[in-house]
Amino acid sequence: xxxxxxxxxxxxxxxxxxxxxxxxxxxxxxxxxxxxxxxxxxxxxxxxxxxxxxxxxxxxxxxxxxxxxxxxxxxxxxxxxxxxxxxxxxxxxxxxxxxxxxxxxxxxxxxxxxxxxxxxxxxxxxxxxxxxxxxxxxxxxxxxxxxxxxxxxxxxxxxxxxxxxxxxxxxxxxxxxxxxxxxxxxxxxxxxxxxxxxxxxxxxxxxxxxxxxxxxxxxxxxxxxxxxxxxxxxxxxxxxxx
Amino acid sequence: xxxxxxxxxxxxxxxxxxxxxxxxxxxxxxxxxxxxxxxxxxxxxxxxxxxxxxxxxxxxxxxxxxxxxxxxxxxxxxxxxxxxxxxxxxxxxxxxxxxxxxxxxxxxxxxxxxxxxxxxxxxxxxxxxxxxxxxxxxxxxxxxxxxxxxxxxxxxxxxxxxxxxxxxxxxxxxxxxxxxxxxxxxxxxxxxxxxxxxxxxxxxxxxxxxxxxxxxxxxxxxxxxxxxxxxxxxxxxxxxxxxx
Numbered sequence: 001x002x003x004x005x006x007x008x009x010x011x012x013x014x015x016x017x018x019x020x021x022x023x024x025x026x027x028x029x030x031x032x033x034x035x036x037x038x039x040x041x042x043x044x045x046x047x048x049x050x051x052x053x054x055x056x057x058x059x060x061x062x063x064x065x066x067x068x069x070x071x072x073x074x075x076x077x078x079x080x081x082x083x084x085x086x087x088x089x090x091x092x093x094x095x096x097x098x099x100x101x102x103x104x105x106x107x108x109x110x111x112x113x114x115x116x117x118x119x120x121x122x123x124x125x126x127x128x129x130x131x132x133x134x135x136x137x138x139x140x141x142x143x144x145x146x147x148x149x150x151x152x153x154x155x156x157x158x159x160x161x162x163x164x165x166x167x168x169x170x171x172x173x174x175x176x177x178x179x180x181x182x183x184x185x186x187x188x189x190x191x192x193x194x195x196x197x198x199x200x201x202x203x204x205x206x207x208x209x210x211x212x213x214x215x216x217x218x219x220x221x222x223x224x225x226x227x228x229x230x231x232x233x234x235x236x237x238x239x240x241x242x
Numbered sequence: 243x244x245x246x247x248x249x250x251x252x253x254x255x256x257x258x259x260x261x262x263x264x265x266x267x268x269x270x271x272x273x274x275x276x277x278x279x280x281x282x283x284x285x286x287x288x289x290x291x292x293x294x295x296x297x298x299x300x301x302x303x304x305x306x307x308x309x310x311x312x313x314x315x316x317x318x319x320x321x322x323x324x325x326x327x328x329x330x331x332x333x334x335x336x337x338x339x340x341x342x343x344x345x346x347x348x349x350x351x352x353x354x355x356x357x358x359x360x361x362x363x364x365x366x367x368x369x370x371x372x373x374x375x376x377x378x379x380x381x382x383x384x385x386x387x388x389x390x391x392x393x394x395x396x397x398x399x400x401x402x403x404x405x406x407x408x409x410x411x412x413x414x415x416x417x418x419x420x421x422x423x424x425x426x427x428x429x430x431x432x433x434x435x436x437x438x439x440x441x442x443x444x445x446x447x448x449x450x451x452x453x454x455x456x457x458x459x460x461x462x463x464x465x466x467x468x469x470x471x472x473x474x475x476x477x478x479x480x481x482x483x484x485x486x
């Protein structure tokens with residue numbers, strides 16, 4: 001198992017947002033994390049990565065317990081988190097942002113050059129903009145850069161928070177296809193929070209649905225009808241309460 | 243318009259009528275946000291003019307936009323994270339007690355303050371955020387923060403709202419609230435909305451007219467379905483057909 005989360009709880013002050021959540025991500029698996037707003041999806045990713053403190057339960061990554069380890073330690077072990085915001089260095093150029101992602105990358109210049117080439121091949125627009133500062137990139141270009149920074153070290157596990165947010169419709173499909181391709185090519189595991197359920201389901205192996213900090217459904221992505229029904233029920237509930 | 247050595251616009255004209263929602267879609271990096279930035283005076287256009295109610299807007303500065311009746315929202319969330327959701331709405335409202343020196347001493351200002359507070363609560367209720375009213379805004383889930391920043395723009399009372407991807411990163415269950423908010427509090431009050439958005443369903447639900455921007459040029463404009471059926475738009479931006 002690449003990632004095993006056992007009964008973790010996470011809180012903001014006295015406000016508990018996750019209540020004893022279990023989730024597992026198998027090797028080379030893409031797991032989708034769905035749920036309505038405030039369900040605790042982002043908090044779960046942050047708890048796993050050590051950005052938020054886990055109050056109880058455990059996180060095991062590649063066979064090693066890593067509960068509440070600092071984010072940089074998780075990164076050194078081969079886990080990478082791409083948050084929804086603040087995911088690039090705005091004052092650095094695209095190229096330097098990618099270099100920051102590769103700081104701990106071993107090997108000679110040719111290894112680095114090959115990684116850059118991989119990124120530019122996946123997102124040609126980043127090659128065009130490589131000397132531009134990240135702050136002048138459009139919202140969508142910034143998303144591509146954030147994902148690319150994480151890919152520079154070829155992590156074993158990627159935690160992605162809404163990779164398709166702010167992307168043009170034509171790119172949404174492409175970004176999911178890219179995630180699938182990098183999984184196939186480099187054999188990484190992915191835990192993905194996403195709103196674009198229909199598009200995401202094309203590449204996802206398993207699904208976990210959260211509701212108010214609890215797991216209410218886990219299963220294979222092929223049980224699409226069941227998943228969609230769960231999400232419908234949730235969104236209808238939240239609409240009724242509003 | 244030149245931007246960091248990159249050429250952004252060429253001869254772009256857009257009209258944003260009152261009481262209507264004017265949407266702007268287009269590939270990433272087309273210059274959609276830049277239009278909002280230029281209107282708000284973040285940088286001057288190289289050529290061309292901006293008119294508000296027939297009067298030329300000249301030398302407007304970003305901090306001064308609301309006084310001119312314009313308000314923008316940002317793609318990333320910009321709120322006061324340590325203030326509560328209610329306080330975030332309150333500080334966005336006009337007629338603040340400290341705004342004029344007299345307001346600090348006279349009772350009328352207190353009454354106004356109470357009225358503002360009631361109004362802010364009503365606004366939070368309108369988007370089902372009342373349960374979050376007393377929580378620090380920075381602790382709210384991302385989608386709710388996004389909704390709150392949209393609400394802040396509405397609360398300013400500005401006649402022209404420039405909204406930068408209000409739906410990006412917001413969960414599907416929040417989209418109906420965005421639609422309701424824009425319909426009931428913006429359109430119905432005769433305010434003008436300029437909406438930059440990639441969520442085609444949202445655009446379809448509330449936009450009256452759509453401009454498609456690509457590489458700093460308008461490649462299509464018109465009513466929503468016509469634009470979504472445009473072959474170039476499908477090829478360059480949508481990637482598939484969006485049926486009526």
